[in-house]
Amino acid sequence: GAVVSQHPSWVICKSGTSVKIECRSLDFQATTMFWYRQFPKQSLMLMATSNEGSKATYEQGVEKDKFLINHASLTLSTLTVTSAHPEDSSFYICSAGGGTPEQYFGPGTRLTVT
Amino acid sequence: AQSVTQLGSHVSVSEGALVLLRCNYSSSVPPYLFWYVQYPNQGLQLLLKYTSAATLVKGINGFEAEFKKSETSFHLTKPSAHMSDAAEYFCASRGSSNTGKLIFGQGTTLQVKP
Numbered sequence: 661g662a663v664v665s666q667h668p669s670w671v672i673c674k675s676g677t678s679v680k681i682e683c684r685s686l687d688f689q690a691t692t693m694f695w696y697r698q699f700p701k702q703s704l705m706l707m708a709t710s711n712e713g714s715k716a717t718y719e720q721g722v723e724k725d726k727f728l729i730n731h732a733s734l735t736l737s738t739l740t741v742t743s744a745h746p747e748d749s750s751f752y753i754c755s756a757g758g759g760t761p762e763q764y765f766g767p768g769t770r771l772t773v774t
Numbered sequence: 775a776q777s778v779t780q781l782g783s784h785v786s787v788s789e790g791a792l793v794l795l796r797c798n799y800s801s802s803v804p805p806y807l808f809w810y811v812q813y814p815n816q817g818l819q820l821l822l823k824y825t826s827a828a829t830l831v832k833g834i835n836g837f838e839a840e841f842k843k844s845e846t847s848f849h850l851t852k853p854s855a856h857m858s859d860a861a862e863y864f865c866a867s868r869g870s871s872n873t874g875k876l877i878f879g880q881g882t883t884l885q886v887k888p
Contacts, residue, residue, distance in 0.1 A: 694875070761823065764820070
């Protein structure tokens with residue numbers, strides 16, 4: 661149980677375009693979902709926390725207009741990187757919590773902006 | 775503010791040797807504590823968790839960790855390393871609220887030599 665999926669697993673896009681990443685909890689209802697960014701050889705950096713049906717809470721320094729997060733249902737959250745630039749290239753990971761202390765992580769999405 | 779410190783960004787052991795990965799936390803109250811493992815280009819997998827029950831916690835793949843409040847530590851151990859244990863390990867803490875954010879340590883790369 662407690663499986664979280666992400667789609668796509670990797671994506672290449674051109675500078676200036678937008679890309680959407682989906683995060684789904686497959687076998688539980690995720691009241692809270694989290695989006696992280698991870699640079700090579702580094703720890704995870706929390707970008708934002710989203711609760712179903714409400715606006716996401718962004719961490720300091722994260723541009724909310726650039727990284728749009730929607731948590732429309734208890735099983736789906738999306739992260740849209742708008743007007744992507746090469747510096748947005750990174751590994752994006754989501755996690756989901758369903759009212760227990762632990763978070764369950766998706767497999768990650770590798771974004772490359774050319 | 776909570777923080778998590780992992781001592782040693784890189785640990786190397788021989789196959790069959792004891793694995794010890796160190797984690798210290800700072801919190802005014804005992805938090806929830808977790809160890810996650812990350813293989814290359816993948817998400818994080820929960821190894822084990824401490825949630826104020828037993829102080830010695832057993833996890834998957836033969837790993838265990840002991841919560842020591844007096845030392846504010848939650849070190850991860852495994853009696854005998856396998857080649858497949860080579861990965862990145864993250865210690866994380868979380869407040870008592872189930873919607874609380876995970877605070878990650880910097881990560882420790884475990885190398886297992888044949």
